[in-house]
Amino acid sequence: MAKPEWIELPDCEPIPILYEDRSVLAVDKPPGWLLIPVHWQRTARNLQAALESSIRAGDWWARSRGLKYLRHVHRLDGETSGVLLLAKSPGALSAYSRLFQTGRVQKVYLAVVRGQVRRTQWVCRLKLAPSPDRTGRIRVHHVHGKPAETFFRTVAIGQDVTLVECRPRTGRTHQIRVHLAAGGHPVLGDHLYGRAEDEPTNLGLRAVQLAYVDPFTRKPVDIRAPWSQFLAEHGFEKVVWEPERQSIP
Incomplete structure (x- = not known):
């Protein structure tokens, strides 16, 4: 059976998986989910806690990938939607965190x-x-x-x-x-x-692109979240836009 192209969590529409390789997985984070410490239980919308709970439960999206670990590399505000990068191991988390910390994303x-x-x-x-x-x-x-x-x-x-x-x-x-x-x-x-x-x-804020050079393979990676629905919701459905290509440090 093929690996699902989305993550299913309780009381949430399926979260699309935008990109995946051996080290990371990128999702289209919906608004309303917080990226806060797992032990902070004053909300049911703790995305990191929900992901870890789903992995422990052996839900198919995680089990089909053999996932034992998944942690956000960077943060998006709770109400901001769009591209969110997740690391599949502590080593990957460290390597990709350095990319963000040194401005190479x-x-x-x-x-x-x-x-x-x-x-x-x-x-x-x-x-x-x-x-x-x-x-x-x-x-x-x-x-x-x-x-x-x-x-x-x-x-x-x-x-x-x-x-x-x-x-x-x-x-x-x-x-x-x-x-x-x-x-x-x-x-x-x-x-x-x-x-x-x-x-x-x-x-009215959406993360639509993350681009970087993979720290392990040295290959360029360009991850994008769809933006047409976001534009339509705010009255810009006729706007044609693409992010300009820039050199990645």
Whole structure:
């Protein structure tokens, strides 16, 4: 029997597997799943805990692959969807973590933001630090903040919203969201950095590409999550977009 091309977890639509090799597995993470320590049990939406529980239970998606270990290499915010890379062994986790830590992974996101952005492209280098008055919130701090850099490009302008391509060159918590909000264009549905009076809606942020050179085979890898449905949900169904090819460090 062929290995399933998705992961089945309780109370969740099947999670598509986007890419797999001997060392890693990449999934299309749905919104609402948190990447937090396994022992943190105050939510049923702990993705790492759910994956480990499913592996221990011998569920077919894992058993068909002989999986005994699977751990996220990087993080996506709970409400952010898209490409998430998972390591199949502690050795792989260490090797791929170094790629992210040394900036050798190309990350591309699509964001739908409030307002009509008039700049074609720009780079934000505002330093970021934890907010002292609210746990989990990040703020711009020019003195004590850590360096952060994000490249932005306007893709399409809609009615009071703009579709923006985002390429974070560092990996700070909430980096894209804070940099966009600081420029006056918070991500749609972002109640942490946007307008509190907005009606509830899914966060308009999706990770659509991870590209890197495999640390073991030295071959280039380009993993993409589909974006057509994301564009259609936000009124950009007629937009034609592809991430530009860039050299991978």
